[in-house]
Amino acid sequence: MTLDFTLNGQPVSLEGVPAAESLLDLLRHRLDLKGTKEGCGVGECGACSVLLDGKVVDSCLTPAWKAAGREVTTIEGLARDGQLHPLQESFLSAGAVQCGFCTPGMILSAQSLLSDNPDPSDEEIKIALAGNVCRCTGYHDIVLAVRRGARALRGEAPEADES
């Protein structure tokens, strides 16, 4: 059987994917996309978050075959034509990245939130990111980055929101 799906806008066709393989292992080991991280491996840390048809899932808990016929977006798929995605820009400008291990998952969770809710409150941002754990530096600047990225995606000018 062939596993066909769309990965970051490109069609992918794979042979010989075992039934029990996770989407995480498929991305990292079969497709060599190392932006998706393996943290806990049991759905508690969110480092392996990817978008499946635009909605965030833990790729460690998702059988690879669930991607069949669907669209998978990893952190590698956010930048377009060499331009970082507004959330990637806002994570940099807000200083929301320290070691960076949680960052791909944080950004994809944020992207999933903003596609449902373009103007979330801080509380809604925190709930949306509750499944993504940062062990470096805390969440203050991450929430700020999501707020800033949301404004950029809405086409609004930055505000003085450094609180």
Place this chain on the structure above:
Amino acid sequence: MSRYLAPDNLAEAVAIRAQGARIVAGGTDLMISLRQARLEGQPQPELILDVTRIPELNRLELGAERPFLGAAVTFRRLKTDPEVARVYPLLAKAASMVGSVQVRQTGTIGGNAANSSPAADGVSAITALGAVALLASPRGQRELPLSELITAPNKNLLAADELIMGFWLDRLPDGAGQAFSKVGRRQAVAIARLNVAAAIAPELREVRLSVGACFPSPRRLTLVEELVMAGQPGPELWRQAGRAAATNFTDVCGWRSSAAYKVEAIARVTARTLATAWAKAGGAA
């Protein structure tokens, strides 16, 4: 070569299951156990049946004469569907407290039941709603109350060739107030230490109380329900009910090291949850 099959109809799914397939819905429990098995050098399944594309399992018919909740309905859908919020707000609340956005996106109510963890928030919620599981196999369909299907931690009576289609739920009386509470180590991504689901009809005509995570299998605390129905609604009755629920816990589970905490937590969270349900039924505090 192992196979992963995701049929779009029940007949095919039943036939695949009968070949000994492991069932996956969201994968949020199965993938963890497969990972553990792999780390221990155990074999991986040769045949996996994905049940999430079967129409019957995605049915959500809560306004029906006999309300039905399909096994493949996700926690995200339970959290966001307006009909769930209207008919069974305690279920919407329970779903909102499961795992994380990621887990709710794929995790299902049927998987919650099949995994049979005593801490399953969805199971606790639908136990209060009188859930009767509808099971399918090549021998036909059968019904079994959820509280009988799940017998012990991670143990159930699902036959090797059976799958869960969904759950029949009771209709609650008009105006019934509902509440759901959970105690975990943090607000999100927490395995429940305790969860309590309650529904109370106006004038105490009907009282439902299910307490989970501290019992080995899901159950309504019928003795406590009867105590409440016979009482005068108010803080003293909720306190009495809470203490009765705690006594029920020690009667069933004995006095383990964690009981000193659990007895207090059960008593207070049960009292608080009943008070909330009563207030939502329009009763005076």
